Amino acid sequence: MPDVLITRRTFPAVLDLFERAGLTVDHNAADTPLSRAELAARLQGARALMPLLTDRVDAALLDAAPSLEIVANVAVGYDNVDVGAATARGIVVSNTPGVLTEATADLTMALLLAAARRLPEADAYTRAGRYQGWELFQPHLGLDVSGQTLGIAGMGRIGSAVARRAALGFNMPILYTSRSPVPAVEAELGARRVDLDTLLRESDFVSLHLPLTPETRHLIGAAQLALMKPTAILINTARGPIVDEAALVAALESGAIAGAALDVYEEEPAVHPGLPALHQHVVLAPHIGSATTRTRERMSLTAAANIVAVLGGGKAPNAVN
Numbered sequence: 001m002p003d004v005l006i007t008r009r010t011f012p013a014v015l016d017l018f019e020r021a022g023l024t025v026d027h028n029a030a031d032t033p034l035s036r037a038e039l040a041a042r043l044q045g046a047r048a049l050m051p052l053l054t055d056r057v058d059a060a061l062l063d064a065a066p067s068l069e070i071v072a073n074v075a076v077g078y079d080n081v082d083v084g085a086a087t088a089r090g091i092v093v094s095n096t097p098g099v100l101t102e103a104t105a106d107l108t109m110a111l112l113l114a115a116a117r118r119l120p121e122a123d124a125y126t127r128a129g130r131y132q133g134w135e136l137f138q139p140h141l142g143l144d145v146s147g148q149t150l151g152i153a154g155m156g157r158i159g160s161a162v163a164r165r166a167a168l169g170f171n172m173p174i175l176y177t178s179r180s181p182v183p184a185v186e187a188e189l190g191a192r193r194v195d196l197d198t199l200l201r202e203s204d205f206v207s208l209h210l211p212l213t214p215e216t217r218h219l220i221g222a223a224q225l226a227l228m229k230p231t232a233i234l235i236n237t238a239r240g241p242i243v244d245e246a247a248l249v250a251a252l253e254s255g256a257i258a259g260a261a262l263d264v265y266e267e268e269p270a271v272h273p274g275l276p277a278l279h280q281h282v283v284l285a286p287h288i289g290s291a292t293t294r295t296r297e298r299m300s301l302t303a304a305a306n307i308v309a310v311l312g313g314g315k316a317p318n319a320v321n
């Protein structure tokens with residue numbers, strides 16, 4: 001029985017790492033998602049599981065894998081893993097913090113800019129041969145970014161990296177919410193910690209950087225969207241269910257807010273049917289926050305390093321339980 005089940009195609013450097021550690025792998029190089037039954041069957045005898053965020057690792061699956069010692073998620077978020085159930089069975093769960101911070105913050109700014117300046121619309125217009133010459137009132141007049149207020153819900157690693165880009169690169173005043181103050185962003189960037197309602201009321205752009213937990217599910221619903229400025233844009237590169245997508249579509253349709261830039265969705269890979277119909281200041285990406293080749297390799301190597309540590313009798317450097 002192989003030691004490690006890798007649920008989807010991985011990088012050669014990961015396979016090298018396992019080989020050097022003397023661990024055998026069952027690598028789903030075909031890269032088609034494994035069904036629950038296949039996962040359970042291939043976990044028989046496995047000591048480590050290296051899943052993606054699309055693999056649901058719940059109590060039933062863990063019960064089907066009695067030899068498991070670690071679940072090393074290839075993601076910083078781990079809402080796909082029942083951590084309580086893993087802990088109860090003595091199984092370590094690890095994630096990949098740090099290595100994807102900059103890539104995700106870059107994408108957040110790209111989405112913010114694209115939505116404010118209506119880039120997807122302008123691109124489609126130009127490609128369609130519709131550009132007839134410069135006019136004062138061009139069809140894609142957008143919203144200013146520089147100097148506008150950015151509200152960041154969740155000032156962890158990624159929130160802080162976004163704040164740095166926005167404050168230092170775009171001169172944006174920063175408001176933020178966080179369970180406790182983050183003195184570094186206050187001292188370095190002049191960021192101001194406020195409650196969520198104040199952040200929603202006062203920000204021109206609102207960007208979400210929170211984990212998905214029972215407390216953050218639908219944190220942004222109709223009542224919160226109603227607090228936002230009609231000129232404001234919501235950016236979500238965290239987890240889809242933090243936003244009530246139906247309420248967001250309603251807010252966009254009614255003009256309660258000006259736009260949204262989304263990288264994540266409530267029922268991925270499904271996208272609310274109301275969203276693709278909206279174009280002005282609406283940008284939709286397919287969960288690509290960390291999607292640079294180098295970052296994805298570093299995430300995979302981080303997960304693998306956690307497995308090597310635990311199966312070698314040590315501690316997982318990125319254990320979350």
Ligand code: DGY
Pocket residue numbers: 053074075076077078100238289290291
């Ligand atoms: C994560 O790591 O949690 C992202 O959503 C995927 O990179």
